Amino acid sequence: MTTVATNATDRPLARVSRTARAMLRPAELYLLFLVLLIVAGPWVAPFSAYDFNASASLLGPSWVHPFGTDEFGRDILSRVLVGARPTLLPAFAAATLGIAAGTVTGLVCGLFGGRVDELIMRSMDILLSFPALILAMLIVTMMGSSIVNLVLAMSLIFWPRSARLIRSAALEIGKREFIEACRARGESLGFILFREMLPNLRSVVIIDLALRSSYAILLSASLAYLGMGAQTPTPAWGLMVKEGQQFIQFAPWLTVFPCLVVAVIATGTVLIGESVRQRFAISTRLAR
Amino acid sequence: MPLWLLITRRIAVMVISLFFVALLTFLIVNVLPGDVATAILGDTATPDQVAALRGSLGLDQPVLLRFMKWFFDLLQGDFGTSLTFNRPVGPMIAGRLLNSATLALICMIVVIPVSILFGAIAAVKQGSLLDRAITGLTTFLFGMPEYVLALGAMLIFAIWLQWLPGAAMINPGESLFLHLDTLVLPVLVISLGGATYIIQMTRASMIDVLASPYVRTALLKGIPRWQVILKHALPNAMLPTLVEIGLSFGALLGGLVIIETIFNFAGIGQLMVMAVQSRDVPVLQACVLVIAAAYSLGSLLADIASMLLNPKLRN
């Protein structure tokens, strides 16, 4: 009705890159915090995360040990700080890997359409017929519990989900007349894919990365809790919860603090991802 | 295309995809680097031990042949023999499946109406304090791993307040309903996790529908707002939401694995974790298949329901 109203709904993808920059500011700050945690965590840890100290076993929170100590006398705070790496790095690695694979798959499906698209998406559907956690558990168990296998398994989870999102965005762009104009001009496939389509998908990929990372942290923490991936004595947060759980009755701090840290980090990432998503009005269903 | 044909097609798609699910499960177990024998014996086993086990498991036969045998056994309900208990896997699973199904069903019955209600309210009052509270809470809960919720609930209600039992010591086969109090915490935790998703979905699709021209038409016909919301908006918003509910079933089943372990609930998820820990590959394989099948069934039901409700498919 008014000029402003039409502009707002006009070509959402075109407007994304400009708004994305403004939107990403809180996200960038948060990301900086995570990077600091990963890089500097072990340095700022007041105690060793691994060395036993029989005299300090199962101490409650105090000024010296704000998060208390575990049954071997290890400082929980130090373990949490050191544990950022084995928890977060696999998550980000898996998200990145899965999205990279998903972007290529989605682009190919979106551009070719037809049978290629159908064949690939049906295969993706088979991967999607497993609940995420179950498939990851199966793969890690069969390939052996290691960080590398954990990352591979998780990226296999993200791949089809990401491919579906990118594909639908690519299909939408592929239908635009400027792509038809390219075809009519006889542009090469590479030009159409990477010079015309990919720049328009950049924002979708950023959003996907934001949302997928938050889910990756959740998944990584859940798998660690089930004993997948990092092994004792690595202080992965999920693993710490699992190990501390047996003392939950009389030493709840062993469980509570790692749980709180996981909750805070995961929720923070979800909030960032959600705000980015809402800004670009990408359907929640596609994003997951 | 007539409705019955669509439904038949959807069922056929499910059957075919179940076959591929079985195939993929089999391939992951048998073809991925790291073989079954090593997985069973652990990384410390000697090559001789591994070779011996491979022989006794028939792993030296061609993969295709093994798959065919395994698959036809599967069709006859034979899931193989548990390595740790040396018993057929089928009956082991059956009782636990019933427990898990009951738990899941109770959760769905609690979650669906409540979530739809909250989602719809948040959408109708979009931007209000109530909406912000609901969306804030769901986003917060959405970021929580299940075990954090579960341990938190256990700590508060079972350990500190001592209102409810922290563990459900039910024997497989025993009726769940004799131990209703043990169900409260698992149901609460699973529902909280599941509700977040459905609330977000309902809210999103309700907001879309409320902004649609036909809702405007109804309002400008002079129909009171609440009536427009109930009669015109909600049924249309339910269509996409139903499909989402089917999809959220997958997350619920994944969550079941963790929740059952924490609350010591004798269900299929707990069995799966046990199988992982004891490297009982046949049991693990069976659990994965059953859970994937349950997931497929859930989304099938949701899809059929939305097809039946969709006027565009009616003639």
Next chain:
Amino acid sequence: MIPQRHEIRQAGVENAVLAIENLSITYGKGSEAVHAVRGVTLSIAPGEAYGLIGESGSGKSTVAFSCMGHVAGGEIETGSIKLKGENLLRLSPAGWQSVRGNRVAMVYQDPMNALNPAFKLGAQVAEALIRHRNMTRKDALARAVELFRQVRLPDPENLAQRYPHQISGGQQQRVVIAMAIACEAELLIMDEPTTGLDITTEAHILDLIADLRKRLGMAILFISHNLRVVAQVCDRVGVLYAGQMVEEGPASEVLRRARHPYTMGLNNSLLPIDGAVKRLNPIPGSLPDLRNVPGGCIFAARCAYATPQCKDAVPAIQVVGSRHVSRCIFNEILPLAERAAETRKRFGPEESVPPQLSVVDLDFSYARPSLALPFLNRKEQSKALDRVTLAIRPGETLGIVGESGSGKSTLARCIAGLRAPTGGSVRMEGQRLEPLAGQRSRDARKRVQIVFQNPDSALNPMRTVGEIVSRPIGLYGNASGPEVAKRTAELLEMVNLSERYLTRFPRELSGGEKQRVNIARALAADPDIIICDEPTSALDISVQAAVLNTLIDLRAKRGVAYIFITHDLGVVRYIADRVAVMYSGSVLETGPVREVFANPGHAYTEMLLSAMPRGERHARHAPEEIVSRARPVQGQGCPFADRCLRYLGQECDAVTPPLRLGRNGHMVSCHIPLRT
């Protein structure tokens, strides 16, 4: 000399059905606030049809919805809206509920979305009756069926049990109209009720509206961007520009003797009814920023007659005739609208000139065999093109006209090599071209270019205008860097865009500017033929006129041939030398424009011509409606047989009609011989 305000008031304001006084509506707050409607005053007498016209952004829909108390996201700042003397703006929510659908009812643009997809049609109409007339459900449903009969819907009993998606767009609009007249409202608001409908459907809906007016005598507020449609339906019209009423008067007066430069500009942008090839005279510039409205006359910046005096103060309303007012202080010295001279003679190459591009027996059908479960998939085949044969000579403009679903866009895509036809061929100078552009030679691709319908989606949002326009130069020519830059600037100049646009992104351009960039990109390849696929249908009429002028200038300068695809017969008659009429994938009639428009040979062409709005009250009578006859066998005989007014019988259903030849290459596909 300047009349006082009270003099302007029309007689009968006191008993007006609707009286809007000094209405101002704003969207948003603070410096971002958009003043969408500013001080609009109008009144509608009992039984009167009042037309509100304006281009996009004029605020006309906002005015319409404010009469229903529905200004989503906006705020009514001042003014009153009185319905039979009762100020609606003071109503409580409950008060509004008893007005809406009862005393004021509305017909919407886009009927498909205005109807609830999950409700049966009968129930949707009955709902208002149950609410406002306290009818029982059974009575209300019976009345709904009766209303469906009144709006001339076929088989009303059966239709009441159906869902919106099961009926056609025209039928959906009839249902919406039935809903609006259900409670015999005092005022009917129609918001672009025929926009988006096919021209024959539009004619029928307009006929229905005229008929209902005669029988029910309600007052109508008719919103439209189409001056001729408004003039045909309404007694009086008001012209909105940038939220302000600039002229108001009897419909025929405003259309013929406009007394405000903006209205004159709109009139000069209209395509001539008589088929004269006179140059259009569009309005330069674009709508002012409604967040920051300049002082003085709001149109001054775009006005050819403006003087510094115009910018001093907002001009008061001036009486310029009987019940005719204008907001222009120079209304007395404005010339009467007149058009420039003829642009060029119709171009009619000799029959002997060999065609440059021809399409021979082209077939295209959509079939989507699915990979999964072929056994459960019924192959749904539909023919989008059925043995289409056409030819275009060098420098000629061939218009292809047809309603939605006629296959005209598919034809464009087949010629451009974007779809592979399922049969037949596209030939360039007699030589068969490969079906897909990628397989064609570089030269063949260069010679045929395409301009798309939707200016928004035809330009890559991530590229600058310069990049977009220069790409084909680099691709087809062997030009060096500086040469490319020079050519790009030349091309922009050719489509009347300055060099400043080189670095702009598409989002910074208006619709008309985007379409110019599209044209420049097509020209950059230095083609022989440009396919224009509805290039002006997404544009406002004044912008359309400017784009058409550009296309005509280019044709004169470059000798390029156009294949001009459109649903608008007026555009075809204006720009084309020859025309092909398509229906349901087949060409029913082709020939020189003059010949076809003067002496249509096919019943369908005749139907289209009589459906064209002429801008006069009661001038158009939609051809008698045919409630589609059942076809005995699908895909046989004449595609138009089921709607044809000259239906002969079984012959038409079963036998493919022969080609009848007339003068100058006039060809008609019909069982009835051509009259000569």
